[in-house]
Amino acid sequence: MRIACVQVATVDGEINANRARALRLTEQALGDSPDLVVLPELVTTGYCTDDYSTVAEPNDGPTVRAFSALAASSGAGIAVGLVTLTAGGRPQNGSVFIGPGGVIGTYAKSHMCVNDDPRVDESTAFARGEALGLFDLAGIRIGVMICYDGQHGELPVALVARGADLLIWLNNRTSMPLWEAAAVATFNRVPVAAVNRVGQAGWQPAGAPPRFFTGVSAVVDHEGETLAAAQGGEETVVVGDVDIEAGRRRRNSHVLNTQQSRRPDLYAQA
Numbered sequence: 001m002r003i004a005c006v007q008v009a010t011v012d013g014e015i016n017a018n019r020a021r022a023l024r025l026t027e028q029a030l031g032d033s034p035d036l037v038v039l040p041e042l043v044t045t046g047y048c049t050d051d052y053s054t055v056a057e058p059n060d061g062p063t064v065r066a067f068s069a070l071a072a073s074s075g076a077g078i079a080v081g082l083v084t085l086t087a088g089g090r091p092q093n094g095s096v097f098i099g100p101g102g103v104i105g106t107y108a109k110s111h112m113c114v115n116d117d118p119r120v121d122e123s124t125a126f127a128r129g130e131a132l133g134l135f136d137l138a139g140i141r142i143g144v145m146i147c148y149d150g151q152h153g154e155l156p157v158a159l160v161a162r163g164a165d166l167l168i169w170l171n172n173r174t175s176m177p178l179w180e181a182a183a184v185a186t187f188n189r190v191p192v193a194a195v196n197r198v199g200q201a202g203w204q205p206a207g208a209p210p211r212f213f214t215g216v217s218a219v220v221d222h223e224g225e226t227l228a229a230a231q232g233g234e235e236t237v238v239v240g241d242v243d244i245e246a247g248r249r250r251r252n253s254h255v256l257n258t259q260q261s262r263r264p265d266l267y268a269q270a
Contacts, residue, residue, distance in 0.1 A: 001140060001166065004029035004037045005195040005217040005238040007230050010172070012046030012202030015055060019044050019063050021235075022080070026067070029237040030074045036137065040197040041081035041109075041147050041172035042093065047120045048202065052091035056083040059103050064096055071098045077137040081146065081170045084108060090127040095144050095170055097135045107133025109146040111155070117205060122148075134162055140244055145169045150184060150194075160188045160251070161259060165244050169194040174201075176216045178229060186224035187258060189251045191242040193219045198233045222247035 006025045010018050022043050029037050044063055045055045057063050063082055071078045077099050084094030084106055092108035108129030112122040119125070132155075133144030143159030143166070150156070150169050159167060167190055169181065181194040194217060201211040218229035219240025227240035251259060 001036065001244050002032070002034045002239065002241050003166075003168075003193045003219050004032060004034035005193055005219060005230075006037060006039045007195060007215045007217040007234075007236050007238065008040055008043055008197055009199035009235045010040065010043055010046045010197045011199065013048035013055075015044050018046075019066065023066055023070070025235060025237060026070055026078065029239070030070065030076060032237070032239045034076055034239060036077045036079070036142070036168075036193075038168045038170065038193050038195045039078070039080045040195050041095075041170040042083065043081050043172075043197070045083055046172065046197070046202060050118050050125075052083050052125050053085070053089065056085045056091045058085060059096060059106065064098065064103060067096075068098050068102055071100050072102075075100045077104075077142075079142075079144065079168055079170065081172070086127050091125070092129060093122060093126045093146060094129075095133065095146055097133075097137075097142070097144065099137055104135050104137070105133075107131075107135075107144045107146070109149055111149045111152050113148040119203070132159060132162065134159060134164060140165045143167045147171045147173055150180065153187075156184050156188050156190070157259075157262070160190050164190060165247060166190065166242065167192045171196040172213070174211050174213050176214070178216055178218055178226065181218055181220050182224035182226065185220045185222060189222050189247065189258065191220060191222050191244075191247055193240070193242075195238075198235060222250050
């Protein structure tokens, strides 16, 4: 499976310009004939407001329509990070998963990152997701994690236990060390595509130094080996080919199989 991670220089709050930038880079990525294109968390908005309901988009909104057209014309799947809405109208930090035939499903970030500033205090800004993000694309089961989700070891374990052949990890953070994706991949014997934004934060608390997003988007295989990675903090497309069948064989092996050797009877005592 060929995966393209689209590393975008999101400008906080400039939704139309961010959408145009993300679409342009996705079109560039499609030139490499990927099966799946992954874009960062909150790619059209960044962390930009105290009320995210004002920048949320439905699944028939302009961003999803535009990416759906690209998916339909290319035959690729696309995962894009957006502010979405619950059925009750509350904003969520979400990812819309799109196939050639349209929207396959939506995942909302389930682990909320708590901060002092309301713009990035997800515990008050967003409604947390209440379901795992698992979607099927051309016979491949794909699990979704959004930023802070990936700091919780139980989540990738649960996704792989439910059949995930690949994990995609959408991020919007200043630092994303390459070893993190490699560790998730190694411990779960599953390939990981981790994408991050680049650029400078559009706002800062008074007196604080500027914050820069360093990217380091990457594709790693099921043994944690880097297949492709971004160099430097610039907009770019990272393309890697993962061997889905090799990962499946490894997870079905009896040798050092972390799924088979789990002890949920002990973990339940925590």
